[in-house]
Amino acid sequence: MLKLDNIKTYYGNIQALKGISLEVKKGEIICLIGANGAGKSTTLMSISGIEPPRSGSIFLEGIDITGMPAHQIVTMGLSQVPEGRRIFPQLSVLENLDMGAYLRRDKEEQKRDLEYVFDLFPILSQRRNQSGGTLSGGEQQMLAISRALMAKPRILLMDEPSLGLAPIIVQQIFGIITRINKEQGTTIFLVEQNANQALKIADRGYVLQNGMIVKSDTSSALMADEEVKNAYLGV
Amino acid sequence: MKYFLQLVLAGLTKGSIYALIALGYTMVYGIIKLINFAHGEIYMIGAFTALIVGGALQITTGLSPLTILAISLAAAIFFSSGYGVTMEKIAYKPLRNAPRLTALISAIGMSLILQNYVLLAQTSDFLPFRSMIPNFPFLTPGKSLVTTTQLVILITTVVVMVILTLLIKFTRTGKAMRATSQDKVMAQLVGIDINKVITFTFAVGSATAAIGGVLIANHTGQINFYIGFLAGIKAFVAAVLGGIGSIPGAVLGSLVLGMTESFGAGYISSAYEDVFAFIILILILIFKPSGLLGRNEIEKV
Ligand SMILES: Nc1ncnc2c1ncn2[C@@H]1O[C@H](COP(=O)(O)OP(=O)(O)OP(=O)(O)O)[C@@H](O)[C@H]1O
Numbered sequence: 001m002l003k004l005d006n007i008k009t010y011y012g013n014i015q016a017l018k019g020i021s022l023e024v025k026k027g028e029i030i031c032l033i034g035a036n037g038a039g040k041s042t043t044l045m046s047i048s049g050i051e052p053p054r055s056g057s058i059f060l061e062g063i064d065i066t067g068m069p070a071h072q073i074v075t076m077g078l079s080q081v082p083e084g085r086r087i088f089p090q091l092s093v094l095e096n097l098d099m100g101a102y103l104r105r106d107k108e109e110q111k112r113d114l115e116y117v118f119d120l121f122p123i124l125s126q127r128r129n130q131s132g133g134t135l136s137g138g139e140q141q142m143l144a145i146s147r148a149l150m151a152k153p154r155i156l157l158m159d160e161p162s163l164g165l166a167p168i169i170v171q172q173i174f175g176i177i178t179r180i181n182k183e184q185g186t187t188i189f190l191v192e193q194n195a196n197q198a199l200k201i202a203d204r205g206y207v208l209q210n211g212m213i214v215k216s217d218t219s220s221a222l223m224a225d226e227e228v229k230n231a232y233l234g235v
Numbered sequence: 236m237k238y239f240l241q242l243v244l245a246g247l248t249k250g251s252i253y254a255l256i257a258l259g260y261t262m263v264y265g266i267i268k269l270i271n272f273a274h275g276e277i278y279m280i281g282a283f284t285a286l287i288v289g290g291a292l293q294i295t296t297g298l299s300p301l302t303i304l305a306i307s308l309a310a311a312i313f314f315s316s317g318y319g320v321t322m323e324k325i326a327y328k329p330l331r332n333a334p335r336l337t338a339l340i341s342a343i344g345m346s347l348i349l350q351n352y353v354l355l356a357q358t359s360d361f362l363p364f365r366s367m368i369p370n371f372p373f374l375t376p377g378k379s380l381v382t383t384t385q386l387v388i389l390i391t392t393v394v395v396m397v398i399l400t401l402l403i404k405f406t407r408t409g410k411a412m413r414a415t416s417q418d419k420v421m422a423q424l425v426g427i428d429i430n431k432v433i434t435f436t437f438a439v440g441s442a443t444a445a446i447g448g449v450l451i452a453n454h455t456g457q458i459n460f461y462i463g464f465l466a467g468i469k470a471f472v473a474a475v476l477g478g479i480g481s482i483p484g485a486v487l488g489s490l491v492l493g494m495t496e497s498f499g500a501g502y503i504s505s506a507y508e509d510v511f512a513f514i515i516l517i518l519i520l521i522f523k524p525s526g527l528l529g530r531n532e533i534e535k536v
């Protein structure tokens with residue numbers, strides 16, 4: 001589904017990614033864990049075309065998307081729920097969802113998908129005419145996920161969806177991620193510092209350190225790994 | 236009383252023209268945070284296009300004045316938008332990630348280039364502009380409170396505002412413009428081609444400025460290469476007054492400025508007409524830098 005081959009991404013002269021290779025297969029939930037500044041967000045932004053890598057290649061369903069403009073990558077079935085949610089603050093909840101479906105022309109199906117996300121997060125339906133900036137953090141995260149779903153992605157990148165949320169909301173969000181994966185067959189590439197929770201729902205995981213992948217294994221193996229336990233699981 | 240009402244109408248007329256220009260400033264600022272200093276020149280080019288196209292049609296054809304007006308207005312919109320879009324491509328797009336001051340200097344350069352280009356191509360003298368707007372039969376020149384061109388300016392401005400508001404509020408492109416102005420990265424992540432949105436914004440802003448240019452030329456009956464400079468600065472003041480980035484703010488700021496100038500000139504001294512804009516600018520920058528309807532800029536962390 002998604003394949004990164006030795007990508008190197010820079011901010012000016014600073015190298016953030018030092019040759020990352022990884023693979024996400026169709027239908028999987030894959031988790032990328034790493035400390036602050038490891039390069040997790042940069043990895044997702046490179047895939048989405050916002051921070052294109054200086055070298056290496058990115059393949060989406062076998063097609064080389066390296067260097068493709070960001071808006072075009074969305075048309076290929078890849079969406080991102082970015083770090084910090086990035087809700088359009090002065091657009092209403094409904095307009096934010098409309099923007100998620102920006103590239104779609106199928107009005108009828110959009111209505112059905114709108115019902116689907118309102119079913120996932122009923123609170124959004126109540127808030128539909130409220131401007132995005134006035135939502136609580138948890139509601140904004142729900143909206144960010146819903147907005148991405150409105151594009152009907154085949155693969156969804158999520159950057160720390162649990163950041164700053166109360167444990168009960170985190171539970172709910174992770175439950176929904178699993179549900180999206182099962183019900184819609186959406187492949188999920190999840191970035192998390194909250195490694196405990198993330199590894200529980202993921203099939204496999206990668207560990208990122210200083211812009212390099214230092215470990216990759218099944219979730220259960222990673223959860224049993226002493227180094228991972230000490231560094232990321234807080235036990 | 237009549238004098239007072241005439242001043243009100245003159246103020247509204249001026250304010251309408253400022254509003255047609257200020258819209259472009261504020262929309263462009265909203266999208267790319269650039270003070271497009273050359274925007275007044277786009278308005279001036281609109282007036283000159285109408286002068287050239289309209290003049291040629293008046294001499295060579297027997298078309299009715301309204302047909303000529305329609306054709307020259309369309310030509311003015313077309314050319315001004317072309318200039319606006321081209322300007323963005325060559326002078327601003329390459330500087331999109333540069334410091335804001337760099338782009339501002341580029342904008343001032345664009346302004347000087349366009350002024351001097353028209354100066355060389357035409358002349359520095361005022362050129363007479365024969366009005367293409369036939370007098371409304373129900374208005375008697377000298378007797379009625381309002382003149383035909385004033386009425387046309389007011390109505391046109393209202394129509395343009397309504398169309399623009401609907402466009403921005405309800406259309407897909409309008410929503411994309413708002414999304415782009417709020418978060419460019421996120422806009423791309425939902426699939427918006429932000430270059431197209433920026434181009435469109437310049438085209439629309441230039442079109443409304445061109446309409447203003449054609450109307451003012453019909454109203455005052457003369458134009459030269461410099462009219463865009465002063466009008467541009469004043470429209471900029473109006474946009475700041477209303478809260479730059481805010482479309483209703485631009486309209487409100489323009490009307491307040493137009494009124495202030497009209498009453499200032501009418502009751503204090505017409506010699507100071509052009510000073511009021513700058514007094515307003517200084518006051519607003521001291522007391523409410525975010526403008527009448529502007530949001531206080533929330534610092535993003
Ligand atoms: N816009 C930028 N300009 C310069 N350097 C940047 C920029 N964005 C990120 N970096 C640097 O790149 C490195 C990786 O950052 P990145 O945001 O990808 O880390 P992260 O793993 O997502 O961290 P966090 O968990 O804090 O979100 C860091 O050293 C960071 O300082």
Ligand SMILES: [Mg+2]
Pocket residue numbers: 040041042083159
């Ligand atoms: Mg990050």
